[in-house]
Amino acid sequence: MSASPRNRFNGVLYDGQSAGKTSVALGFNAKGLVLQPPQSKPLLWRYSSFRLKQGQSGKPPFHIEYPVGQSVEHPMATLMVEHPGFLAPWGNLHPKSLPWSMRPGNSTIQKVLLWGGLICIPFLLLFLWRFAIPAIADRVAMKVPETWEDHLGTEFYKAINFKEYETVDLERQKAIDTIVRRLLKAAPGQPYRIRVHMVKWNIVNAFALPGGTLVVFQGLLDKTETPEELAGVLAHEIQHVLLRHSTRNIIHHYSTSMLLSMVVGDSTQMMEAILTLANSMEGLRHTRTMEAEADKEGMTMMVAAGIDPKGMISIFERLSEEHSQIFRDEGDDSEASETEKKALGWLDFFSDHPGWTDRLDSLHAIADKSTVPPKPLLENFDWTRMHNTDR
């Protein structure tokens, strides 16, 4: 058995009827609290009658109230005790007359619950971030209307601010549109309006925004040797649109940000910093599963559209050898680099991204199975026109 707690205290008694106060010696017994004023008889406050004043935290000074007299105002005598150990014998002898949290042992339970809760929160957040949010985001993304995606993609494209870097060349645009039309024959009834923008930069890359806005950089066009090769790239990008990959990424990304803002409170500056970082970095990049999906469906689309699948394989082989060239070689005006930073999160092909061998293998597997003889594509178009001539 543990030693019984101290049971001798001093307090100050306000009798509730006069302005005076009296120092009293105190001790608990089986019936209640015994108050011993100097030079007078001891008083007994029964457990059923006195109570800790409401709103007390369990820390001294303790205020105990006890009804006195018979008048309608129900005057209360108040006892004030400074000693921190005052509740211990009280709790031992008559726990029921103490508030729940101040009964012996209960404060420990409270602490365990509190700390347990605190420890669980990061795991809960991790679970939300890792599993729940992606699952919910995917479901939402598959349900949003195409017009919403189209609007979102258009707004993002405006925000990236590529307009002034676009190549304006009707012949090229017509050739690209012809390729897109051929590819889309293999996806009858698909709801998107696919638009391809050529951007003059020397980046060997392309990307797809939600709703059908595609961007192909001059650096990539320069790498293509045939219309079938560009068709391979476009088939892959179109599949990112049809499979709603970018929409899923955006919703996933922003719901994570929303979760973060809930956790850190609505601290606008921090949110902006996180969003800027995520936008310019990898927040919106497709996952490897998405890439494999776009490859597979893109190649199937090529075959179904009667476009020589070898085109997709040869351009992907060339892209896989390409050293990751994220920014342009020449020029460094600050406005352009701002635009570059915004575009960075979207770029699709990175040669240092592992997995090219697997990707090429699966492309070969689909192409080898094809029995459809390919039909010519853009026979009368001089493909060198696609290459950089400083237009």
Ligand SMILES: [Zn+2]
């Ligand atoms: Zn991709």
